[in-house]
Amino acid sequence: MNISMIKQRAREIARVNKTSLSRICLIIGVISAFPSLLNSGNGMMHIIYLIISALLLAVEQGHVVAGLKVVTDREYELSDNDGVYGVVNWLEYLPTYLTKVLVIFVISIIFIVLILACSFGSFGGLFALISDPYRVSPIAGFVSGLSALSGILLFVLFFAFLFIIIWVELRMFAMTYLHQEYGIKGFAALKESFALMKGHCADLFLINLTFVGWIILCAFISGMIGGVFGDNGIAGLLGSILSAALGAYTYQPAYITVHALFYKEIAYKFYDEGRI
Known part of the structure; x- marks a missing residue:
């Protein structure tokens, strides 16, 4: 797969349609920012x-x-209604998005349990030695060795968690596209996306990596905006909207375009194999 060619074509398409795409991204960003108005820490809120x-x-x-x-080549169909499409059709797309959330949640829970177990094993032995440092016995030495081993395992688990989360996110990439084009939803979309993305995760990761600079810059500026306006109530909402506008008028049009183009490229094999 020629990633450079895909990126170049995506940039050209996004540049031609930047006004419409930016407006759609802004609408989605403003809608996504709305919950910040309610994130006050109060129980009912x-x-x-x-x-x-x-x-x-x-x-x-x-x-x-x-x-x-x-x-x-259906850019003539673009409209502001696309910005509220996911909200209007929430019930239709809930199974697919909920499946993605549940998969990440289950993986996170498993790793949290493993990390906590290693943490207790590591620090428990260390605290035992600190509480009685002048009585170094074979048992204490054995505990110390287990503590060191647990500490190493803790770091291994942490990086394994990051790797698996990124890998799973990449394998789930096509779920929403498959739902949109073919009505495949929920766990069926998960299974189909895993099959479709086999051998293409590295390509998608490299594509995403090219946007990291923009994402970090926007996140940094968003943090500054949050520091000025705050992160709760009207101030938080205003800051979130400004942050959304920043992304919508910089990298997001090209970002969503290259993702859609990447999906269409790898979906060709499904047509050839007659799977869809």
């Missing part, structure tokens, strides 16, 4: 915040819709 966040779970489907339109 926090519950409302979680409910609103759940209702906005599929808001990013608008990116998928807009991206597919511009890479399939």
Whole structure:
């Protein structure tokens, strides 16, 4: 797969449609920022915040819709309605987005349990030695050795967790596109995406890596905006909207376009094999 060619073509498509794509990204960003108005730490407000966040779970489907339109020569169909597509059709796309969340949640829980177990093993033996440093016995030495081993295992688990999360996210990449184009949803979309992305995770990772600079820069500026406006109430909402506008008018149009184009490129083999 020629990643450079895909990126170049995506940049050209995004440049031609930047006004429409930026507006759609801004709408999605503003909608996604709304929960920050309710994130006040208050018990009832926090519950409302979680409910609103759940209702906005599929808001990013608008990116998928807009991206597919511009890479399939249907840019004339772009409209501001694409920005609210995921919200309007929340119930339709809930199974797919909920499946993605559940997969990450289960993996996170497993690793948290393993990391906590290693942490107790590591620091428990260390605390035992510190509490009685003048009585070094064979048992204490054995405990110390286990502590060192647990500490090493702790770091290994942490990096393994990061690697697996990134790998799983890459393998789940096509789920929302498959749902959009073929109506494959939930765990069926998960299975199909894993099959589709086999052998292409490194390519997608490299593509995402080219946007890291923009993402870090926008995150840094967003942090500064949050520091000025705060992160709660009206101030938090205003800061989130400004952050959304920053992303919408810089890298996001090219980002969603290259993702849609990448998906279409790797989906060709599904047509050839008659799987879809």
